[in-house]
Amino acid sequence: MTTYDDQLALPSGLSDGPRQPLGIFARPRNANGFVDWLTTVDHKKIGIMYGAASLFFLIIGGVAALLIRIQLATPNNTFLSGDAYNRIFTMHGTVMVFLVVMPMGAAFANFLMPLQVGARDVAFPRINAFSFWVFFAGGLMLNTSWFIGGGAPNGGWFNYAPNNGVAFSPAAGIDFWNIGLLITGIGSLTGSINLITTVLNMRAPGMTLMKMPIFVWMTLVTQFLLLFAIPVLTVAQVLLAADRLFGANFFNVELGADPLLWQHLFWIFGHPEVYLMILPAFGIVSEVIPTFARKPIFGYPFMVFSGVAIGFMGWGVWAHHMFVSGIGPLSVTAFSVATMFIAVPTGVKILNWLATMWGGKLILNTAMLFSIGLVTQFTIGGLSGVSHAIAPSDTQQTDTYYIVAHFHYVLFGGALFGFVAGFYFWWPKAFGYRLGERLGKWNFWTMVLGFNLTFGPMHILGLQGMPRRMQTYDPAMGFGLWNMVASWGSFILALGILMLLVNVVQSHLAWRRAGRPNVGADPWDGRTIEWSIQSPAPSHNFDVDPAVTSLDDFWHRKYQPDETGKLRRIHTGDEIAQPGDPTGVHLPAPSYWPIVLAMSMPIVGYALIFNLWLMIPGVLLMTLSLWGWALEPADDLDPHDDDGAGQGDSASPDGGDGATAEPELETVS
Amino acid sequence: MTDTAAREMPLEPENELQDDVAVVDDHGSDIAGHDDHEGHHSSLGLSNMKLAMWLFLGSECLLFGALISTYLLSKARFLTELVALNPRVLDGLRDGGMPEELIQEFIAEGSVEPIFDIPFTSGSSFILLMSSLTMVFAHKAVSEGNYRNSRVWLAATALLGSTFMAGQVYEFTIFFREGLTYGGSLFGSGFFTLTGFHGAHVTGGIIMLLSLLVLSFRGKLQSNRAETVELVGLYWHFVDIVWVLIFTIVYLIP
Structure with missing residues (x-):
């Protein structure tokens, strides 16, 4: 079985032949192409896969959105049946929340956070790969419901009880929603543990908490929100699965159950969820704006603590989703006040971004434009959000298009604009070339126009009383004009998204035609240490541990005050960037087990839905891969091997401190 | 641009940094780039695994919190409807085969x-709590390098845990025979889900303990890996503490 040497693959070719845990899979070595991506444990590749998967699901969710807008463009339209409409809006919401915005945040957290804290990888590289694959497996499983099991889920992304029970939703669609998201939740949970450990424990020497870039802070808050929110959703989903599949009665009103339990559990998860979707985008623009305003972020501690405050207060506002569910005046008042309060730290952030830009030498490139787009559009969404906090007003707005307008302004105009800003900003670090600025500006202005045309009119429609989730409306209601505007807007918006994809392809081709010129380590004159390594980031990240002495450390290495106190550039970024020399660096070997373990989960899921006999292969595969994983030492300790050179991490002089990545039992928990 | 140039960045490391730099210089160039991606320096002075275990347990608190809340709600609603003689609730119990005397009680x-x-469950609770004690002994024995004792204590912990599980299986069987079925009532659903989830956690812990035992017999659980035992111990104590809560809330508080 296990031996103690050769824990980690040696890219330099020093490895001594494959080991075969369970005699099935050798640990892949020098894998390339397809296998490399399937088995990689490199956080950057995993981050890129998160990004690619989220763009893939964005297309699915986007097509669903366009179908909805076609249906609603004219009164009494018969383009979609009521049943199809229900399925499509359910899948639109579910896919966009769980399979687009969340993984896009995870993409940045995975790719960027270890670079920004100066680490070689995340704390548990194989678990990181597992987190991605299990998310992807769950997402694919959810989307197979388009084709099998009687159709996609139709209970809304919130899937309220008792409508989600067998009595009202006998088809398996709800089970796909339930089990699919249960599976993606496992990935979120392992991912959050992994990323929090990385932030807290693997910072470069000298990087104290208050010297971390804001994006790292926002990642930390986000992952804590996930860590505590996911189990609550998991419980809700387990209860629903027990009801639907094993005849329990948690939401069975006949036997006295209170279906409001679902709403409470769902929104205790669901409200932290909305913050964990927006905070990564806040982190991104907090990096982009100082870079292109040529000023440090205004009020760094306020930015940090307002993010933390949002994280805490996000737990005390869930019932504002339930003002009309009869929870009583006292609860309504308390949650109403709490919801108004949470606008304060959010407002602090807006103010600080504005103050950062104030008096700065603004460089209005695409990344900066998208960031300003977030600040502007999120403010609009935030203001309509405060109007929901006022319970009497919310009672009028509940389940109207006003709500739809609100959360698209924060999630699309906010989060997604922030992510696109991040794409433009960090693209050179990830791929070695910039995205085209010309098409980028077209991309931005098309998206701004399309976005506001689509969702701006929904405020008016909502206040006119147009209800959400209705398949059609009567011409006499007077909703026709603004719906037509919104539908046109949605196609302009889709064109904007398409421009992003075209820009990726075009910029890549142009870069290849030009002979793959080196974009340089520091194309934007950046502030944080991810710009101190080559582009694209080498697989070992840092040649030597970066020593950090201040916030915006890289900037201070480039700029020092002269005698008069004026900041002068003493180095260019490329001068002091690390050369990207991997000599002597050992990286964790890729592994088959994360993807195999992840793929066993949907089999168990299908078994629960269709036929329990499928459990046998599913559980067998799961057990096997758990054992294979456990027997494949990632970084085992070896007291007999302490001579240092060339023996992988087991040879670490302080190997006895127990700081191992994955002792063999880790997978059992 | 060389390594050296990168290290000669214009900065004054703080005191704690100078140590690190010195260590690197001592070992010369062959170890300067030595892989330290996995917590060579751990910013908190806590190993990654231990931090991860604490985070996982933090997450588990929310899981059991939600399950306990669900149980309390289910029981309350069940009793309200039962005392109000809701015929469907009564039928649910009777269909499960619950004797009329028990329903009336x-x-x-x-x-x-x-x-x-309660005396029976108190007994099995006591056994589970004692297993925390043997777990502590097991960890102590491993860290002191007393492998014979560590095997004894690991086995004892697993055995005590298994005894508790046997008690739970016995109790579930009795309840089922008395007509408390999973699907027959809201209380049954809540009770079996909550205690079943806890039982699954104990079972997971027993598997971990047995794996440790196997490792120990293969000579792979030496004192430098005491932390692995400590981690399993953290999990085990957590599961015990959760049982203290569940026992109090489900069984003791009327």
Whole structure:
């Protein structure tokens, strides 16, 4: 079985032949192409896969959105049946929340956070790969419901009880929603543990908490929100699965159950969820704006603590989703006040971004434009959000298009604009070339126009009383004009998204035609240490541990005050960037087990839905891969091997401190 | 641009940094780039695994919190409807085969207590709590390098845990025979889900303990890996503490 040497693959070719845990899979070595991506444990590749998967699901969710807008463009339209409409809006919401915005945040957290804290990888590289694959497996499983099991889920992304029970939703669609998201939740949970450990424990020497870039802070808050929110959703989903599949009665009103339990559990998860979707985008623009305003972020501690405050207060506002569910005046008042309060730290952030830009030498490139787009559009969404906090007003707005307008302004105009800003900003670090600025500006202005045309009119429609989730409306209601505007807007918006994809392809081709010129380590004159390594980031990240002495450390290495106190550039970024020399660096070997373990989960899921006999292969595969994983030492300790050179991490002089990545039992928990 | 140039960045490391730099210089160039992606320096002075375990347990608190809340709600709603003689609730119990006397006792006392055998469950709870003690001994023995004792204590912990599980299986069987089925009532659903989830956690812990035992017999659980035992211990103590809560809330508080 296990031996103690050769824990980690040696890219330099020093490895001594494959080991075969369970005699099935050798640990892949020098894998390339397809296998490399399937088995990689490199956080950057995993981050890129998160990004690619989220763009893939964005297309699915986007097509669903366009179908909805076609249906609603004219009164009494018969383009979609009521049943199809229900399925499509359910899948639109579910896919966009769980399979687009969340993984896009995870993409940045995975790719960027270890670079920004100066680490070689995340704390548990194989678990990181597992987190991605299990998310992807769950997402694919959810989307197979388009084709099998009687159709996609139709209970809304919130899937309220008792409508989600067998009595009202006998088809398996709800089970796909339930089990699919249960599976993606496992990935979120392992991912959050992994990323929090990385932030807290693997910072470069000298990087104290208050010297971390804001994006790292926002990642930390986000992952804590996930860590505590996911189990609550998991419980809700387990209860629903027990009801639907094993005849329990948690939401069975006949036997006295209170279906409001679902709403409470769902929104205790669901409200932290909305913050964990927006905070990564806040982190991104907090990096982009100082870079292109040529000023440090205004009020760094306020930015940090307002993010933390949002994280805490996000737990005390869930019932504002339930003002009309009869929870009583006292609860309504308390949650109403709490919801108004949470606008304060959010407002602090807006103010600080504005103050950062104030008096700065603004460089209005695409990344900066998208960031300003977030600040502007999120403010609009935030203001309509405060109007929901006022319970009497919310009672009028509940389940109207006003709500739809609100959360698209924060999630699309906010989060997604922030992510696109991040794409433009960090693209050179990830791929070695910039995205085209010309098409980028077209991309931005098309998206701004399309976005506001689509969702701006929904405020008016909502206040006119147009209800959400209705398949059609009567011409006499007077909703026709603004719906037509919104539908046109949605196609302009889709064109904007398409421009992003075209820009990726075009910029890549142009870069290849030009002979793959080196974009340089520091194309934007950046502030944080991810710009101190080559582009694209080498697989070992840092040649030597970066020593950090201040916030915006890289900037201070480039700029020092002269005698008069004026900041002068003493180095260019490329001068002091690390050369990207991997000599002597050992990286964790890729592994088959994360993807195999992840793929066993949907089999168990299908078994629960269709036929329990499928459990046998599913559980067998799961057990096997758990054992294979456990027997494949990632970084085992070896007291007999302490001579240092060339023996992988087991040879670490302080190997006895127990700081191992994955002792063999880790997978059992 | 060389390594050296990168290290000669214009900065004054703080005191704690100078140590690190010195260590690197001592070892010369062959170790300067030595892989330290996995917590060579750990910013908190806590190993990654231990931090991860604490985070996982933090997450588990929310899981059990939600399950306990669900149980309390389910029981309360069940009793309200039962005392109000909701015919469907009564039918649900009768369909499960619950004897009429027990149903009447539930109604008369307005409580589910009549079905519990508190002395029995107290006994199995005591056994589970004692297993935390043996777990501590196991960790101590491993860290001191006393491998014979560590095997004894690991086995004892697993055995005590298994005894608790046997007790739970026995209790579930008795309850089922008395007509408390999973699908027959809201209380049954809540009770079996909550205690079943806890039982699954104990079972997971037993598997971990047995794996440790196997490792120990293969000579791979030496004192430098005491932390692995400590991690399993953290999990085990957590599961015990959760049981203290569940026992109090489900069995003791009327």
